Structures are given as C-alpha cells and as structure tokens.
Amino acid sequence: HHLDRATRLRSSEEIMEELANEAQYIVIYDNQTLFCKDWDLTRLNLNQIEELCEKTGSTPVSTFLGMLDGVEAMFGVDLIGGNSDIIPSTATAISGGAEFGDVRTGAPLLSSIDNELVLHAMALAQWQRQAPYCTACGSPTILLEAGTCRECTNSSCGQKSWPRQDPSMIAVISSPDKERVLLGRSLRHPPKMYTALAGFVEAGETFEKAVAREVYEETGVRIDEDSVEYIGSQPWPFPQSIMIGFSATADDSQQLNVDENELVDAAWFDRDQVKAAATVPGAVMRKEVAKAAMEKDPTLELLIPPKGVLARTLLDTWLDRRI
Secondary structure, X not given: OOEEOOHHHOOOHHHHHHHHHHOEEEEEEOOEEEEOOOOOEOOEOHHHHHHHHHHHOOEEEEEXXXXXXXXXEXXXXXXXXXXXXXXXXXXXXXXOOOEEEEHHHHHXXXXXXXXXXXXXHHHHHHHHHHOOEOOOOOOEEEEEHHHOEEEEOOOOOOOEEOOOOEEEXXXXXXXXXXXXXXXXXXXXXXXXEOEOEEEXXXXXXXXXXXXXXXXXXXXXXXXXXXXXEEEEEEEEOOOOEEEEEEEEEEOOOOOOOOOOOOOOEEEEEEHHHHHHHHOOOXXXXXXHHHHXXXXXXXXXXXXOOOOOOHHHHHHHHHHOXXX
C-alpha cells in the first residue's frame, strides 16, 4: 500500500468536500485511536463519524491525510470536547467493537501503512490543538488547506503557519568491537526496559554534535564523533518530534556517570543479552506486557522496544552486524 499525501488537492474545498463523503477516517481522541482487538487500526466512514459526534457532543476536526493507493481518500478526525464519560463506549458500539488505545504504544504493532496513517493523523491533530492563535499578533486563526495550514483572522496580519516537527536524535552506541551496546532506561519505562539514548537537537546544532552531547550528558561517555552515521528516521508526534536515528562507537571502558534527572540507569549490554530480549513479542512498552514477559522468563536481563519503533530498528541493525 502507498499513501499519496496529494498536496495538490488540499486547496480545493470542492474536491475536499467530495472526497470527505466517501472517505475512510482515522479517529483521534486525546492521544488515542481506535484499535480492533487484534491491534488492527479501525477506520470509520462519514456516517459513523457524524453519529459518534451527535451522540457524544464532540466537535470533529477533520484533516485530509491523502489518497491510499491512489483511489481511497483518507482523513484524520480529532474529537474535541463532548462527554468524555461516553465517548469510548459510544465509539466502541458504533465501530462494532473497536476500543481506544494509546497511539504511542499501539502504533508500533500496526502494519507499515497503518502506522504511517495514524502518526500522520496524530501529528496534525497535535499541531492543530496547540496553534489556535497567531504567534505574530495573538488573533484567532482558522484552518485552511484541508486542515494543514492556519491563517490569522486579523486582516492587518494574515500570517500563515504550517505544522512543524522538532528534530530529536536517537542513537545506538556500540563498543569498538561491536560486541556491546550502551542503552538507557528512563522513569517512564517499565522495569528492565532499556532503549537507545535520545534527546532534542538544539538550535544551531548539527545532528552529529547532538548525538555526542546527549550521550555525554546522559551517561558521561564520550563517543568517537567521526563514527556517527545516519540510519533512519521516524515521526514521533508526542507532541511534535521527528526522531533521527544514528549509530556511533565509544570506548566501553569509560566510567558511566548517569544523569539521574534524565535516566534511571544506563549500562553496556552484550550481544547475547540483547538477542534474548529481541525474542520477546508484543507491546513491551506497556507495563503489564513487560511484567508478563519477565514472569515468563526471569532470566531476561533486559527488555527492548518492540518492532515498529526506530529504537528497535537501530538495535536490530546492530544485532545483524550492519552497524
């Protein structure tokens, strides 16, 4: 499957109205979307969206996501306001059994195209919520371009703004012999969940310098800055990041000095330890799933993020000895 964002169509209100009538909708509610019981992404039609909003009092904010395989219009719809006590149960009834689940932990379990769709919808919803007023003059703004642009309503200003993403680096740091990897655990992670080190890129800073700075600030380890290599990227709209993945090497004999304001712990793990963790299935970022995994196999020395997130891609690439 392929999603064509079809930016050329956004400016035509007539085309958007026509497409909206037959479109499929990805529902966003807070930081959640609708999942089937087997973690497939649920799509609703316009009649279902209208029924949901009528019964719950929610206001739908729709955004054109693009054309799926060139033939099917896809929209995101953010449910604003309404009766929060009945929104989940009403959505479940209208959708035929789907339930709201957290996008952050659920998106990695989706197919590639559904992951792209829900992160696209989530990113636009987050931006729309955060930008109701003009940053130049403070006047209210209105949405244009099928929900992808805001324009100031002050006729003497008229400034337009578009969604933005904040660059964040994430990096797998390996020992010179590639046999050990440096990982960290934050307070929000389940016990024994370790992942690649990450942090925001500062203004006027290169990605490579950000990798070196963040690794040192969080762990006290100096990397070989000439070893930094780009691996891949992933949108992470919580609220508006773009994760940019790298690999790098560092002397693993350096003493660790963990910044406890950022991490609970950091440690070097060998290849066998990470391989064992890679066999654990499911949404292990969820505390109940992580707990069940550790109870099933108490010999596990760590857990790592699930497939579908960039941190895992970096670790799998390291395990395959490609970095």
